[in-house]
Amino acid sequence: MGRYVLRRLLQLIPVFIGTTFIIYALVWAIPGDPFAGKCGDRGCPPAYIAEMNQKYNLDDPLIVQYIKYLGKLLTGDFGETYSGTAISSLLEQAYPITVRLAIVALIIEGVIGLAAGVLTGLRGRGFLDNLVLVSTLFLIALPVFVTGFVAQIVLGSELGIIRPTVSSDPSIGELIVPGFVLGSLSMAYVSRLTRTSMMENKHGDFVRTAVAKGLTPRRVVGVHMLRNSMIPVVTFLGTDLGALMAGAIVTEGVFNIRGIGGLVFKGITTQEGTTVTGIVTVLVLVYLLMNLLVDILYAVLDPRIRYD
Template sequence: MGRYVLRRLLQLIPVFIGTTFIIYALVWALPGDPFAGRCGDRACPPAYIAEMTDKYNLDDPVIVQYFKYLGQLLTGDFGETFAGIEISTLLADAYPITIRLAIVALVIEAVIGILAGILTGLRGRGFLDNLVLMSTLFLISLPVFVTGFILQVVLGTELGIIRPSVSSEGTWGELIVPGFVLGSLSMAYVARLTRTSLMENKRADYIRTATAKGLEPKRVVGVHLLRNSMIPVVTFLGTDLGALMGGAIVTEGIFNIRGIGGLIYDSILTKEGATVTGIVTLLVLVYLLMNLLVDLLYAVLDPRIRYD
């Protein structure tokens, strides 16, 4: 196992370099004046342009710029915005609440989605199966901003159960409804994926063999059927954490959450390339580490999988 983990960590290095270079090139190598509109209606003074060009190595080729930036990252330096604010400070302020929001969304989609999928997958076709299929299709068809707006108005404005806007602290309790909104689409996919995987594996040879050997139905389902059926679900959930963090712009905007989503949106509007690059680089790290964790969980779920 240790050698496998080491090999996978080494494989992450070229993937990280390749993805972050593409991101860096897309942000900094696009045609256009990076200082357009930076100084209001007037053109920026030549002294300011020269200082910023030297600070961000804009005179160097893109590949040279990238490796200089990568060297800064290895020391924990994400650079500064054009206004001189440390990007690491912005990330430290915005990332905690987005991580909490993504975790809440992931837990909600995993618990509700897997339970709904198990109930329908084990019972087969019937009223409950049709109800879950219709409910998940409704969630898939409904845009996230519509779901968020409806819940905000009904639960916040009309009934007063929740606060329409999340406070600056962003406590776990305040993030339950925004987390449900953020994870609603993935929750529908998890339910359908669990249902399909269970119904497919119920007809597998190893399930028929376990039943023919006289094992208790609970053991057949819990030890054999569920563990093997959860592999595609775990894969989806593992990769979805990064997607939830990067795709929280709409949800954070509806509930006035000052997290990564709002920071990305503001950075794009103000053309803060360094901030956008730093945020996306962290998201890439989340994706890579979650993929490694998912690979390790395969051996726990399926005894046929061994890493030698």
């Protein structure tokens, strides 16, 4: 098991270098003046532009710029905004809120999606199966911002069950509805994926063998069927946590959540290259760590994987 984890860790290194280089190149290789409009209506003086170019190593070749940036990353320095604010301090303020929102969304989509998928996979065709298929198709077809606005208007403005916008430091309770909105699309995919996997494994040889041995239905389903059916679901849920953190821009905007999505959106609109690069680099790290966790869970669910 230790060698399996070590191999996966070593595989993350070239992936991290490659992805961060592509991100850095896409942000800083865009033609144009990155400091345009930073000095008001008048253009910035040459002295200011020269100082900023030197500060962010923009006079060096792109590969040299990236190597210097990578060196700072290894020391935990994500850079500064053009106004001199450390990006790490922005992350400290915004990231905990986004993490809470993403975890709430992941729990909701995992619990509801798995429950619906297991029930429909075991029961087969019927009213419940058709209801879940229609409901999940509806959620897949509906854009997230529409789901958010409907929940905000109906539950907030009309019924008064929730606040239309959350507070600056929201609690878990305030994030339940935004979390449901954020995870609604993934919840539909989890439900359909679990249903399909359960129906495939229900007729597997290992299930028939377990039944022939006289095992109880609960053990057959909980230990044999569900464990084998969870492998594709674990893959989706693990990678989806990174997607939920990166894709919360719309949900955070609808419910006025001051999270990481707002920082990314503001960085793009104001052309703050350092902010966008630093935050997206953190999201890359989240993706890589979640993929490592998924690989470890693979080995736990099916020991044959680590021997391969």
